[in-house]
Amino acid sequence: MSGIFQTPLQAQEDTATGSLFIIGGGSRPVEMLDRIIKESGIKETGYAYILPLASAERDSAIYYAQRQFTNLGLKNVRGLLYTENGQPTPQQIDSIRNARLIYITGGDQDRFMKAIENTPIAEAIFQNYHNGGMIAGTSAGAAIMSKDMITGTELKHPDYNSTFRHLESGNLELKPGLGLIENVIIDQHFVRRSRYNRLLTAVIDNPAIQGIGIDEATAILVKGKEAEVVGDSQVIVFSNVQNSNNTKNGKLAATGIRMDIYLNGDKFSLE
Numbered sequence: 001m002s003g004i005f006q007t008p009l010q011a012q013e014d015t016a017t018g019s020l021f022i023i024g025g026g027s028r029p030v031e032m033l034d035r036i037i038k039e040s041g042i043k044e045t046g047y048a049y050i051l052p053l054a055s056a057e058r059d060s061a062i063y064y065a066q067r068q069f070t071n072l073g074l075k076n077v078r079g080l081l082y083t084e085n086g087q088p089t090p091q092q093i094d095s096i097r098n099a100r101l102i103y104i105t106g107g108d109q110d111r112f113m114k115a116i117e118n119t120p121i122a123e124a125i126f127q128n129y130h131n132g133g134m135i136a137g138t139s140a141g142a143a144i145m146s147k148d149m150i151t152g153t154e155l156k157h158p159d160y161n162s163t164f165r166h167l168e169s170g171n172l173e174l175k176p177g178l179g180l181i182e183n184v185i186i187d188q189h190f191v192r193r194s195r196y197n198r199l200l201t202a203v204i205d206n207p208a209i210q211g212i213g214i215d216e217a218t219a220i221l222v223k224g225k226e227a228e229v230v231g232d233s234q235v236i237v238f239s240n241v242q243n244s245n246n247t248k249n250g251k252l253a254a255t256g257i258r259m260d261i262y263l264n265g266d267k268f269s270l271e
Helices: 008-015 030-040 058-070 090-098 109-116 121-130 196-205
Strands: 019-023 048-051 077-079 101-104 134-138 148-154 172-176 184-188 210-214 218-223 226-231 235-240 257-262 267-269
Touching: 019 030, 030 058, 030 134, 030 218, 030 226, 048 058, 048 090, 058 077, 090 121, 109 148, 109 172, 121 134, 148 184, 172 196, 184 196, 196 210, 196 235, 196 257, 210 218, 257 267
Parallel strands: 019 134, 048 077, 048 101, 101 134, 184 210
Antiparallel strands: 019 218, 148 172, 210 235, 218 226, 226 267, 235 257
């Protein structure tokens, strides 16, 4: 396991017994929540723990995340609140480490990573995943799963546009994520916001990675090296199988880029 945080668990990534539930943002259909509940086992035992640190309004983020589960009859759902000026308590870290389900809300992925710097939170998440827990995240909570994390910033065009309007070398900003999943970059709200340029830039500039674009109301359930699509829309995967990059004058070009489109129930390998 890698990313911005170095832990003793990194050498044990292949032995992690947990799962990842990576949601592309938007609504969470009841069928998706039912799958989270079933796969995590929180209906039978244990509890869910919400991490709202990507949100600017953390109380509200916890409230709405709790409500989606309590509406389905669950009562064992808690949330983490602390300020960056302080530190999470040992009891809060223990709650992260031992939850059956960690649920990371949306917001700003860069905000989340800054909030957990110099805290034991990342290591507690790693330990949870290694020991069989489920780590779920939506939108920003999806982006942080990978080792290299899309921030949404265009380095050459600083005026933000959610669709990413350019295919240019050196334009995509990547920062370290949690590193729960390697050799992959996750993008979210993918079809709805037409983020093809962003993910194509990622796989041309970084041909060793697999670019996974997850649409809204859709997720991938990751167990080991296999991903299953869960939800209402599509997951689009770009692979630069020929390591192609024919960039000229800063404009990106490549040949042989593979695009696979998957629907609910489809499974694919994480290369």
